[in-house]
Amino acid sequence: MEKARDVYRSYGFAPIDTPALEYAEILLGKGGEESDKQLYRFQHDRHDVALRFDLTVPFARFAAQHIGQLGTPFKRYHLGPVWRGENTQKGRYREFWQCDFDTIGTTSNASDIETALVIHDLMRDLGFERFEVCINNRLVLNGLLEELGFAGKDAIAAVLRVLDKLPKAESQDEIIAEMIAKANTSADQAKRILSLAALQGENAEVLAQLEREFGGNARAADGIARLRELLAVCAMAGVPEGKLRLDLSIARGLDYYTGTVFETFLLDLPRIGSVCSGGRYDNLAGLYTKQELPGVGASLGLDRLLAAMEELNLLPKTATPAPVLMVQFDAERLGDYQRMARSLRARGIGVEVFPEAKKIGQQLKYAETRGFRVALIAGTDEFAAGVWNVKDLSARAESKIAEANVAETIRAILTKV
Amino acid sequence: MEKARDVYRSYGFAPIDTPALEYAEILLGKGGEESDKQLYRFQHDRHDVALRFDLTVPFARFAAQHIGQLGTPFKRYHLGPVWRGENTQKGRYREFWQCDFDTIGTTSNASDIETALVIHDLMRDLGFERFEVCINNRLVLNGLLEELGFAGKDAIAAVLRVLDKLPKAESQDEIIAEMIAKANTSADQAKRILSLAALQGENAEVLAQLEREFGGNARAADGIARLRELLAVCAMAGVPEGKLRLDLSIARGLDYYTGTVFETFLLDLPRIGSVCSGGRYDNLAGLYTKQELPGVGASLGLDRLLAAMEELNLLPKTATPAPVLMVQFDAERLGDYQRMARSLRARGIGVEVFPEAKKIGQQLKYAETRGFRVALIAGTDEFAAGVWNVKDLSARAESKIAEANVAETIRAILTKV
Numbered sequence: 001m002e003k004a005r006d007v008y009r010s011y012g013f014a015p016i017d018t019p020a021l022e023y024a025e026i027l028l029g030k031g032g033e034e035s036d037k038q039l040y041r042f043q044h045d046r047h048d049v050a051l052r053f054d055l056t057v058p059f060a061r062f063a064a065q066h067i068g069q070l071g072t073p074f075k076r077y078h079l080g081p082v083w084r085g086e087n088t089q090k091g092r093y094r095e096f097w098q099c100d101f102d103t104i105g106t107t108s109n110a111s112d113i114e115t116a117l118v119i120h121d122l123m124r125d126l127g128f129e130r131f132e133v134c135i136n137n138r139l140v141l142n143g144l145l146e147e148l149g150f151a152g153k154d155a156i157a158a159v160l161r162v163l164d165k166l167p168k169a170e171s172q173d174e175i176i177a178e179m180i181a182k183a184n185t186s187a188d189q190a191k192r193i194l195s196l197a198a199l200q201g202e203n204a205e206v207l208a209q210l211e212r213e214f215g216g217n218a219r220a221a222d223g224i225a226r227l228r229e230l231l232a233v234c235a236m237a238g239v240p241e242g243k244l245r246l247d248l249s250i251a252r253g254l255d256y257y258t259g260t261v262f263e264t265f266l267l268d269l270p271r272i273g274s275v276c277s278g279g280r281y282d283n284l285a286g287l288y289t290k291q292e293l294p295g296v297g298a299s300l301g302l303d304r305l306l307a308a309m310e311e312l313n314l315l316p317k318t319a320t321p322a323p324v325l326m327v328q329f330d331a332e333r334l335g336d337y338q339r340m341a342r343s344l345r346a347r348g349i350g351v352e353v354f355p356e357a358k359k360i361g362q363q364l365k366y367a368e369t370r371g372f373r374v375a376l377i378a379g380t381d382e383f384a385a386g387v388w389n390v391k392d393l394s395a396r397a398e399s400k401i402a403e404a405n406v407a408e409t410i411r412a413i414l415t416k417v
Numbered sequence: 418m419e420k421a422r423d424v425y426r427s428y429g430f431a432p433i434d435t436p437a438l439e440y441a442e443i444l445l446g447k448g449g450e451e452s453d454k455q456l457y458r459f460q461h462d463r464h465d466v467a468l469r470f471d472l473t474v475p476f477a478r479f480a481a482q483h484i485g486q487l488g489t490p491f492k493r494y495h496l497g498p499v500w501r502g503e504n505t506q507k508g509r510y511r512e513f514w515q516c517d518f519d520t521i522g523t524t525s526n527a528s529d530i531e532t533a534l535v536i537h538d539l540m541r542d543l544g545f546e547r548f549e550v551c552i553n554n555r556l557v558l559n560g561l562l563e564e565l566g567f568a569g570k571d572a573i574a575a576v577l578r579v580l581d582k583l584p585k586a587e588s589q590d591e592i593i594a595e596m597i598a599k600a601n602t603s604a605d606q607a608k609r610i611l612s613l614a615a616l617q618g619e620n621a622e623v624l625a626q627l628e629r630e631f632g633g634n635a636r637a638a639d640g641i642a643r644l645r646e647l648l649a650v651c652a653m654a655g656v657p658e659g660k661l662r663l664d665l666s667i668a669r670g671l672d673y674y675t676g677t678v679f680e681t682f683l684l685d686l687p688r689i690g691s692v693c694s695g696g697r698y699d700n701l702a703g704l705y706t707k708q709e710l711p712g713v714g715a716s717l718g719l720d721r722l723l724a725a726m727e728e729l730n731l732l733p734k735t736a737t738p739a740p741v742l743m744v745q746f747d748a749e750r751l752g753d754y755q756r757m758a759r760s761l762r763a764r765g766i767g768v769e770v771f772p773e774a775k776k777i778g779q780q781l782k783y784a785e786t787r788g789f790r791v792a793l794i795a796g797t798d799e800f801a802a803g804v805w806n807v808k809d810l811s812a813r814a815e816s817k818i819a820e821a822n823v824a825e826t827i828r829a830i831l832t833k834v
Binding site for chain 1: 425426427428429430431432436437438457459460461462468488490492498500502512520523525527528530531534538646649650651652653654655737738739742745748751752753755756758759760762766767768769770771772773783786787
C-alpha cells in the first residue's frame with residue numbers, strides 16, 4: 001500500500017476517501033447483473049443502503065456532486081475495502097482491498113496513456129519483473145458490433161459479458177453457444193467476434209491487421225489510433241519492450257467501460273487472473289450529473305496480489321516495524337528505558353520497550369522470534385558507568401557503549417546488509 | 418494518518434487489519450446499550466452480521482483466535498473506518514475513522530505507561546501544542562463503589578454510564594438525580610461518587626488525597642500506585658510538565674475498560690470532546706477464549722481531529738501531492754513529456770503531466786489553483802536546443818535549463834522555503 005501511494009502521488013494523484021455505505025440506487029445497475037446480485041444491501045433507518053462493490057462508482061457519484069469545487073482535470077487515488085458476496089477462494093475474499101487511481105474530467109488519450117504508465121511503474125516498484133499489462137479498446141469491438149448490426153448499449157453489453165468469460169471457458173464452442181443463447185448473435189457473428197478476440201502477434205502486426213479489417217469504421221479507427229498512440233508514447237517514455245501487449249480478448253466484465261481497458265497478468269501465475277485492471281468510462285458520472293464527466297483509471301487488487309506475492313516468495317518474513325528491543329532488565333528503571341527509547345525514536349530509530357521484567361533469555365527469545373536487529377540492555381552496573389549494552393542480534397556480538405554514542409552504534413548495525 | 422503510522426511503528430506496533438463486518442454476536446453487548454442500539458446490523462446469506470462500531474472489539478476477537486501464532490506480548494495498530502448509527506454533527510459522522518494501537522497479552526503497567534507516551538508523542542507530532550492527556554484508573558472508582566456496597570459488574574457499569582455524562586450535564590444535581598434513578602444509588606452515595614470525580618489540583622496533590630481517602634482499599638490502592646508510577650515514568654522519559662493530568666471524572670462510556678483510562682483534550686477546543694481515548698481492558702478477549710488476554714490501547718478520532726485542525730487552521734491548503742506540472746505544450750510531444758516526467762519521478766520528484774494541449778495560460782492557471790511549485794514547458798525551440806523552460810511559480814521566474822540539469826534546478830526551487 002505504501003508503494004502504491006508513492007507511485008500514485010508521484011504522478012500527481014491526490015487521496016480522496018468516500019464512505020463504505022452508499023444509497024443502494026447509486027450502486028445498482030452500474031456493474032452489471034452479477035454485481036447487483038453480489039451487493040451487501042440492507043435497510044438502515046428507513047434508507048435502502050449497500051456496501052460499495054468497487055471504488056469507481058462511488059468516486060463517480062462523489063465527483064458528480066463536487067466537481068464544481070474540485071475543478072478538472074481531477075486526479076485521485078483511494079485505497080480501501082470493497083464488498084462482493086461471492087464465493088471465496090485463495091486470494092479472493094468477500095471483503096477485499098482495492099487501490100484505485102482515476103483521472104476525471106478529460107477524454108484526452110494522454111490520461112489513458114498515463115494510466116498504462118502508472119500500472120507499469122506500480123508493478124515494477126512492487127518488485128515484479130515478469131508481468132504483462134494487456135490493453136484493448138472497446139471502441140474496436142464496438143465498431144465490429146456496429147458493422148454486425150448490434151447498435152444498442154444493452155445488446156453490446158450482453159456480448160461483452162459473454163466474451164469476458166473466454167479465459168475461463170473450456171472451448172470456443174462453449175462461448176459461441178452462450179453468445180447465441182444469451183447475446184442473440186448468429187453463429188457466424190459469434191465466430192467473427194471470437195476471431196477478433198483471438199487476434200495474436202506483435203503489437204505492430206496486430207495494429208496493422210486491425211487497421212486493414214476495421215479501419216473503415218470510424219469508431220473502430222478511433223480506438224485503433226488511441227491504442228497506437230498509447231504504445232508509441234509509452235515506448236518513448238521508457239517502458240521496456242514486452243511489458244504492454246495488445247490483447248483483443250480483454251473485455252472487462254463491468255458494464256461502464258467505454259474505451260481503453262487494461263488487465264495485468266503475472267506471467268508466473270496467470271491463473272490468478274488480472275491483478276490490476278481498469279479502463280475508460282466516459283458516461284458513468286453522467287448518471288449523477290448533467291455535466292460531462294469522462295474518466296479513466298485502474299485498480300490494484302491488493303489481496304489477490306498479496307496471495308501471489310506469498311506464492312512467489314516475494315514477501316519479507318518479519319515481524320516488527322521497530323528494529324530495536326529495549327530489554328526491561330530492572331522494573332525500577334522503566335523511566336530510564338523509556339527516556340533512552342524516546343531519544344532514539346526522536347532520531348528516527350524505532351524502539352520497542354519490553355513490557356515486563358521477565359528473564360533476559362525470554363526477552364531475547366522474543367526479540368529473535370519477532371526479527372529485532374538490536375537489543376539494548378542496562379542494569380545497575382551500566383547505569384553507574386553511563387553505558388548501554390548494545391547487542392547486535394544477527395552477529396551475536398555485544399559491546400558496552402557510552403550513552404551519547406548508542407544511536408550512532410545502532411545505526412551502523414542497521415545499515416549493515 | 419501518516420504521522421500516526423510513523424509514531425505507532427516507532428514504538429514497535431505492527432499493522433493488522435480486521436474485516437469491517439463481524440458476526441453480530443461478536444459485537445453485541447461489548448460497548449454497552451447505546452452501542453448496541455447504534456449497530457449497523459443486517460442479515461446476509463442467512464448470517465446475522467454487523468459493521469464494527471470500534472476497532473478494539475474485533476481486535477480482541479482476532480487476538481483470541483490467533484494468539485497461539487502471534488505470541489505475547491503482541492502490539493498492533495489499525496487505521497480504519499467504524500460505523501455508529503448516531504446523530505451527525507460537526508466532526509462526528511456515522512462512518513468515521515479510528516487510528517487504534519493496542520498491546521495485548523500483558524497486565525504490566527509498563528504498557529499503560531507506554532500508551533500515555535504514544536498518545537503524547539502522537540499529539541505533538543500532529544502539530545498540537547496546547548493539549549492535555551487526562552488519565553484516570555477505574556480501580557480507584559471501583560474501590561470506592563466497593564466500599565459503598567456496589568460490587569456487581571452491572572451495578573458498577575450503570576454508575577459509570579451516568580458518570581460519563583458529567584461533562585455534558587448542566588448541573589451536578591442532574592447527574593445525582595440520574596444516578597439515583599438509573600444506577601440505584603442513594604443521594605449520599607451519588608454525592609460521594611461525584612466528589613471523587615470532582616477532585617482537582619496538581620497531580621501530586623490529587624495522588625496524596627486519593628491515598629488518604631482510599632489507600633485502605635486494596636483495589637483502589639492498586640489503581641493509585643499505577644497512576645503514580647505512570648506519572649513518574651512519563652516525567653523521566655521527558656514528557657513535559659502539564660501534558661498529563663489526573664482527572665478522576667474520566668470514566669469512558671464503553672463497558673469493557675477495567676483499569677487505566679485516557680482521554681485527550683485540545684485546550685483551545687475543549688467542547689469537541691476527547692480526540693484520543695482508550696484504556697485497559699483485561700477481560701474483553703476472555704469473551705472469545707479461555708486464555709487470559711489482557712490488553713491496553715487507545716484510539717485517535719481522526720474525523721474529529723481533522724475538524725479541529727480545520728478550525729484551528731492547522732491544515733495546509735494544498736492541493737497536489739506532486740510539486741511539478743509538466744505543461745502539455747504540443748500534443749505530438751507527449752512521449753517526450755512523459756519520458757522527462759518519468760526520469761524526474763525516478764529521482765524522487767513528483768510530476769503531473771497535464772492531459773490536454775490547452776492554452777499555456779489555462780494550464781498555468783490550473784498549476785496555480787492546485788498549488789504546484791514548478792512548471793516545465795518545452796516546444797519545438799526547446800527540443801531543438803535540448804533545454805527545458807523551468808518556471809518557479811511562486812517566484813514567477815523562469816529560465817531555460819539543459820535537460821541534464823533540470824532535476825537539480827527543480828530540487829533547488831523545492832528546497833527554498
